Amino acid sequence: MLKQRVLTALILIPLLLAALFYFPPGWIVVLFGLFIATAAWEWTALTGMRGIFSRAAYVSCLLILGAAAIYSVLQQPSPIASFLAAAGLWWLWALAELISRKDVNKGMFATMAGKVVGGFLVLIPPWVASVYLLEMDSERPRLLLFLLVLVWVADTAAYFAGSFFGRTKLAPHVSPGKTVEGVMGGVVAVVLLAWLCGTIIWKFDPGLLARWIGLAIVTALFSVVGDLTESKLKRIAGVKDSGSLFPGHGGVLDRIDALTAAAPVFLLGVITLLKF
Numbered sequence: 001m002l003k004q005r006v007l008t009a010l011i012l013i014p015l016l017l018a019a020l021f022y023f024p025p026g027w028i029v030v031l032f033g034l035f036i037a038t039a040a041w042e043w044t045a046l047t048g049m050r051g052i053f054s055r056a057a058y059v060s061c062l063l064i065l066g067a068a069a070i071y072s073v074l075q076q077p078s079p080i081a082s083f084l085a086a087a088g089l090w091w092l093w094a095l096a097e098l099i100s101r102k103d104v105n106k107g108m109f110a111t112m113a114g115k116v117v118g119g120f121l122v123l124i125p126p127w128v129a130s131v132y133l134l135e136m137d138s139e140r141p142r143l144l145l146f147l148l149v150l151v152w153v154a155d156t157a158a159y160f161a162g163s164f165f166g167r168t169k170l171a172p173h174v175s176p177g178k179t180v181e182g183v184m185g186g187v188v189a190v191v192l193l194a195w196l197c198g199t200i201i202w203k204f205d206p207g208l209l210a211r212w213i214g215l216a217i218v219t220a221l222f223s224v225v226g227d228l229t230e231s232k233l234k235r236i237a238g239v240k241d242s243g244s245l246f247p248g249h250g251g252v253l254d255r256i257d258a259l260t261a262a263a264p265v266f267l268l269g270v271i272t273l274l275k276f
Helices: 002-022 025-047 052-075 080-100 112-136 142-165 180-200 206-237 252-274
Strands: 169-171 175-179
Touching: 002 025, 002 142, 025 052, 025 112, 025 206, 025 252, 052 080, 052 112, 080 112, 080 206, 080 252, 112 142, 112 206, 112 252, 142 175, 142 180, 142 206, 142 252, 169 180, 169 206, 175 180, 175 206, 180 206, 206 252
Parallel strands: none
Antiparallel strands: 169 175
């Protein structure tokens, strides 16, 4: 499994980097939209939708709303902070659900309506945030690339730290393999990454560097919430992976689950705390 994951990553990462550096912005919007569409299709399967037309209609509605949101914030950026804050509040609710409810069949995603609405709240904000990060960055794609690397480093470091030192289960009712020690290992790796990038690439002064590192830690922690939330939906659906598109990695939703929560939180911090 690990070998498959590494081989798949070695193919996908260079392709993604090439797209970020060489594709015009419009193409990147479409590329991200394809990922979101595929993730939405996988989401419909996890919710229990069976009809191909109802699943296609759901994906279409999500894409239309997402594209409208992107167009709106690019034309008039002022509402973006409120939009991101609303997304952040929803993820805090998701965190509260994960902590307080041990029965995965209660609370969030317990009903079809909750699952349907949840898909919009999970998938539209990261699409909007990723596109906005590219558009606002005068030296793009540095900010978006940092976010992607941060999520990857947090996940990878948590995996290895948990494998070697994991003792305390983080959320056994949702994801038995995740441990508190793993999360701590991921946070330590993210702090190092943020410090290196903040001092070498962006050359932040001490005060700004401290806020940058703090934002990186918060983003990494929210990435765990995104991961666990998708794990909860998969546990309810009784499946291990959201799909099988990527050997060793599962589906698209399995690959972007951490990013769904991390992206809007990171962009909100960049706008409000760092004032890029």
